[in-house]
Amino acid sequence: MKPMTYKGYSARIEYSDEDDCFIGRLAGIRDIITFHGNFVEEVRHAFQEAVDFYLETCRQRNEAPQKPYSGKISLRISPNIHARMAMQADAAGKSINQWVAETLEHAIHA
Structure with a gap:
């Protein structure tokens, strides 16, 4: 399954039976950015809004936004x-x- 992505960020999405909705979080960064929705298109829109809000907030604070994992790793093996x-x-x-x-x-x- 391919994750939902937007502007280089990926979403981790789970269903909450308690809240009766889907709850998502930006994956691969330490900052905690969450969003929610009741159906796929609503979750996708909330995810994109969350990314845009995060990037705009970082810009206003003159802070560099955290970048998601690059896909490159370095290993030390025998x-x-x-x-x-x-x-x-x-x-x-x-x-x-x-x-x-x-x-x-x-x-x-x-």
């Missing part, structure tokens, strides 16, 4: 694991980056 990953990637006809990304994606959804 040379043995690095070599085994390279062999697995090569056997699959993929780059190490592609192999690791697909392996992590599979693990996340397992």
Whole structure:
């Protein structure tokens, strides 16, 4: 499932039975920015308004808004694991980056 995104920000959305609505939060930043709605289009609109409000508030305060995760990570692993990953990637006809990304994606959804 692809997350809802707007201006580089992603939404984490859950249903609240207690509140009888969907409650969302900007994902991947430390600031807590929330929004809610009763149906998809309402949630999407509230998400976009929340992002715009967050960016405008940061601008007015002369503060840099937090950026969501870039998608780049740096790992320190043993040379043995690095070599085994390279062999697995090569056997699959993929780059190490592609192999690791697909392996992590599979693990996340397992």
